[in-house]
Amino acid sequence: MPLFIKDAISKLENLIPLSLQEKWDNSGFQIKQVDALLSGVLTSLDISDKCVDLAISRSFNLILTHHPVFFHPLRSMDLDSKSGNILSILIKNNICVYSMHTNFDSSVYSMSRFMINKLGIKESSPLIPRKMKLYKLSVFIPKGYVKTVRDVLFAYGNPKIGNYENCSFETRGKGSFKPLPGSDPFIGSCMKTSFADESKLELLIDERFIKKAISEMKKVHPYEEIAYDLYPVYDFGGSSPEGMGAVGDFENGMFFSVLLDKIRALFSPIFINYCGDINRKIKRVAVVSGSGFSFMDEAVKSGSDVIISSELTHDKAIKANDSGICVIELSHFDTERYFSGIVKEMLSEELGVPVIENVYENNPFFKYKI
The missing domain is CATH 3.40.1390.30 (NIF3 (NGG1p interacting factor 3)-like)
Known part of the structure; x- marks a missing residue:
């Protein structure tokens, strides 16, 4: 095709x-x-x-x-x-x-995650997790069509709350409307006020899925004019699988000198610069592809023993030594190739x-x- x-x-x-x-x-x-x-x-x-x-x-x-x-x-x-x-x-x-x-x-496909996986760290998470921006969708649906619309929104709207998915709430009531000339009402007659048994369905949608969810909802909703509202949620939602950088633990730690040799063997970089005690035991590793040493504070807070990135500046090297975190600098190209x-x-x-x-x-x- x-x-x-x-x-x-x-x-x-x-x-x-x-x-x-x-x-x-x-x-x-x-x-x-x-x-x-x-x-x-x-x-x-x-x-x-x-x-x-x-x-x-x-x-x-x-x-x-x-x-x-x-x-x-x-x-x-x-x-x-x-x-x-x-x-x-x-x-x-x-x-x-x-x-x-x-x-x-x-994204979950990032070079940071690729590199940390190549190092042999099987389970990793974003160093700076992305906060989901959530919206509440409220849509009015005639009796007999709630399940159809709900199923579509469950499929395309990703209505998750924490570790729970397919979360929604339904309120039943009566809706009123008066079809005007040129309309093609699903219920009622032109120029006559009608009343219908309806449900108000509410659920949360990640900002990324709104366009697709609304588009698919319109395909199955029976009304010519769909009454729905979108409200931004005041606080951003929980952390998503996406985010900048990657952090994870070696199953068994290794000396910093061994990690340096491992990086040289696995990635064949143009150069390797480092800060820190080569005899330090390394367990937790943070990787940020590209110019990522601006996230050094986040790496320290994550409990990382070392951060791997590119474009290390003099002041960041001093900061690393003061913070007690080891640093490995590769070329920008070598972290994104x-x-x-x-x-x-x-x-x-x-x-x-x-x-x-x-x-x-x-x-x-x-x-x-x-």
Whole structure:
């Protein structure tokens, strides 16, 4: 069955919702062309000339990147520059570009979780759990249709409270309405006030699922005009499985020096910088892909013995020593290079079209052999 780009992105956003991104971010479409048939997908950490050449050589019209092409509004575009020329080639070849940045970092598929799993930590949780933003949905339903509407909302609305799901409350009463000219009432007659036995159904919905839940509710609700209200809940809901970074425990601890050797063997990084006593016993590990040492306080509060991230500054290194937490710094690239492979594996069976990984990742770092 043919798949359009908009259908592929819809499936992708069900897995990696845009609502997970930070306010300052620009995840989502960078170059948008949603009504084209999807020919193939290329996953890449960044947009580069080699990445674009690879997409063109395979006649693929969708590139999924981690880093957005645009972070700020453009005032002009220089097509003679390297970046401008790449954009020009993308547009001329009708290639759509979609980016998953901080929303991917907060998803259950993140590089942080990939790295902590690769270290051998089987059970992990977000270092900074995302708080669910909840809304209360109240909808009025005629007698005989409550179960149908409730079942749909249970399926699409994710009405969970703590460790309980399928939570709702039903109040019964009488509703009144007067169909006006041009209406097509399910109950009653035009220009006559009618009364109907109705139920008011109330439940909680995670903000991410509102659009889909309302859309599906409208398909099964018998009324032409559905009476419903959405109220934001004052406090955010409980923690969700999503969130920034990852934290977990080794089944058996190891010396810090052993962990450093383990990271060198598993990840082959460009470099490893560290702070802390190499003879310290490490049990709890925090990982934040990308520039994540701003979350050092959260790592300390979590009881982590070490935090692994990139772009360590002098003041953060001093803070780590004062806080008593060990630090491992890798290059930004080395903590995010796994994006392409993760997304490829995630989508290969999901889309039914070829999905390939950019094997020419744009690594700006080089090893200097002494």
